[in-house]
Amino acid sequence: MKNDxxxxxxxxxxxxxxxxxxxxxxxxxxxxxxPEFAAFPLLNQPEHQSLxxxxxxxxITLARKNSLGFILESPTWRASRSWGxxxxxxxxxxxxxxxxxxSFLESIRQEFEDCTTPMIISGNLGPRGDGYHADxxxxxxxxxxxxxxxxxxFSRTTADIVSxxxxxxxxxxxxxTLAARDAGIPATISFxxxxxxxxxxxxxxxxxxxxxxxxxxxGPLYYMINCAHPTHFKHxxxxxxxxxxxxxxxxxxxxxKSHAELDExxxxxxxxxxxxxxxxxxxxxxxxxxxxxxxxxxxDHLHIEAICREIVEPLPHD
Numbered sequence: 069m070k071n072d073x074x075x076x077x078x079x080x081x082x083x084x085x086x087x088x089x090x091x092x093x094x095x096x097x098x099x100x101x102x103p104e105f106a107a108f109p110l111l112n113q114p115e116h117q118s119l120x121x122x123x124x125x126x127x128i129t130l131a132r133k134n135s136l137g138f139i140l141e142s143p144t145w146r147a148s149r150s151w152g153x154x155x156x157x158x159x160x161x162x163x164x165x166x167x168x169x170x171s172f173l174e175s176i177r178q179e180f181e182d183c184t185t186p187m188i189i190s191g192n193l194g195p196r197g198d199g200y201h202a203d204x205x206x207x208x209x210x211x212x213x214x215x216x217x218x219x220x221x222f223s224r225t226t227a228d229i230v231s232x233x234x235x236x237x238x239x240x241x242x243x244x245t246l247a248a249r250d251a252g253i254p255a256t257i258s259f260x261x262x263x264x265x266x267x268x269x270x271x272x273x274x275x276x277x278x279x280x281x282x283x284x285x286x287g288p289l290y291y292m293i294n295c296a297h298p299t300h301f302k303h304x305x306x307x308x309x310x311x312x313x314x315x316x317x318x319x320x321x322x323x324x325k326s327h328a329e330l331d332e333x334x335x336x337x338x339x340x341x342x343x344x345x346x347x348x349x350x351x352x353x354x355x356x357x358x359x360x361x362x363x364x365x366x367x368d369h370l371h372i373e374a375i376c377r378e379i380v381e382p383l384p385h386d
Contacts, residue, residue, distance in 0.1 A: 073228050075254060075289065078186055079316065079359060083379065084137035086319070087127045088363030088372055091145075094119075096336035097368070104154055106146035108165045111172060121176065126369045128180050128187075134376045135184040139360060140177060142169040145194040145233055148218045163221050166191065170225035190256070191222030191230040193244070199234035199260060199295065200327040202269035208283065211243020216250065223251035231256045233319075234295050237269035238276045245280060245287040258292035258319070263326050265304035273304060277311040290357075292317035295364045297324045297339075298347035305354045316357050320344065322366030330365060338366050345374030352379055 078084075091107055094100045098119060100110070110116035120143065131138040144166050146155075152162040173189050181187045196214055197204045206214065215232075222230050230253055232244045241257045248255035259267055259276055266272055271279075277291055291314045293301055298320050305312060322339035323330060330337075344367070352358050361379055363371045 073188070075188055075228050078137065078188065079290070082137040082186060082359070084139050084188070084360045085127065085131050085372055085376060086139040086141055086360065086362035087124065088367035088369065089322070089365045090123065090143055092336060092365045093123065093368055104146055104151055106151060106155055107143035108147040108169060109155070110143065111165060111168050117172070120172070124173075124176055125180070127372060128176070128185070130369060130373055130376055132180070132182070132185045134380045136376070136380070137186045137188070139188045139190055139362070140173040141190045141231065141362075142166075142173055142192045142227070144169045144192050144218070148193060148196065148215065150196050150214075151194075159217070163217070166218055166221040167225055170222065170227045174226045188228045189226060191219070191225070191227040193218050193230060193232050195232075195235055195240055197236070199236065200268060200331060202236040202267065205237055205269075206240055206243065208239045208242035208246065211240040212246045212250075213243075215244050216247040219244070219247045219251050219253065219255075223253040227253065229254045229256060229289060231258065231292070233258045234260045236260060236267055238271060238279045241276070241280045241288075242283045245284045249284070249287055254289040255287065256290050256292060256317070257288045258294045258317070260295040260327075261293060261301050262296070263300045265301045268327070273301065274309055274311045277314055281311075281314065288314070290314060290316035290360075292319060292360065294319035295321055295327075297321050298344070298351060299324055302347070302350065302354070305351070312355055313357055315355050317360035317362070318348065318351055318358065319362040319364045320347070320367070321364050322371060336366055338368070341371040341374040344371055345378040348375045349378035
């Protein structure tokens with residue numbers, strides 16, 4: 069059964085935090101192998117499902133302590149057809165994992181949500197290709213078709229929104245947005261950028277946001293930047309351009325390293341949690357509607373705790 073939640077209204081009245089780098093936490097801190105960087109198989113392993121539960125609760129504890137909302141992001145970034153095939157899963161099994169992920173998060177929400185910490189469940193999806201490269205591009209129609217299965221599954225659960233992470237080019241974002249519209253569920257789009265602030269496709273971030281909005285009649289609920297350090301993109305968030313108003317969320321990497329450097333890394337670069345929190349404080353001054361704060365590669369609850377110290381203040385008027 070769907071939840072009747074006014075997500076737009078919640079975003080206007082609450083600040084939200086979310087989790088950090090799920091996959092890097094599991095790999096580097098808990099020494100769990102994640103082939104193809106896929107976390108969803110952990111849901112079928114009782115001991116690892118318990119670890120996932122503890123992982124989410126550590127962040128929920130921070131949200132409740134600071135009277136912030138919390139976005140429960142499902143561990144399904146790789147749970148789409150192509151990645152499932154690489155991991156040896158068929159279509160039915162992938163559908164099962166996506167449904168199980170939302171059911172798992174719903175049980176956590178029912179246990180921990182209260183009036184000061186509203187929770188939004190997000191069905192997480194990733195790109196068909198590599199999250200660091202924009203090769204093997206799809207047209208927007210191809211992307212719409214490819215992502216429709218996973219998005220359709222989420223739309224038949226209690227997920228409130230779907231969130232596309234680490235998107236590297238505009239056409240895939242357009243297809244995802246249209247597939248979500250077809251399924252009747254709000255979508256958020258998160259682009260990743262290189263150290264020059266451009267998408268891996270080479271397109272400037274602002275141009276990509278404007279292209280997606282034009283093609284979908286401002287379809288995404290909001291935009292996010294993830295899997296990049298603030299120093300990689302802070303310099304492009306200038307000039308008072310209209311597209312800056314569409315960015316509501318940041319999930320930054322802990323490390324200042326480039327995607328190429330992170331791809332070759334054999335150890336976790338946790339960066340400096342306090343310094344990252346200070347970077348987020350700067351971003352709240354630059355982005356007028358920024359009110360969803362989380363982490364990506366290399367971040368954990370200590371980074372989100374540092375961010376909370378910087379952003380816990382009354383929400384500015386929308």
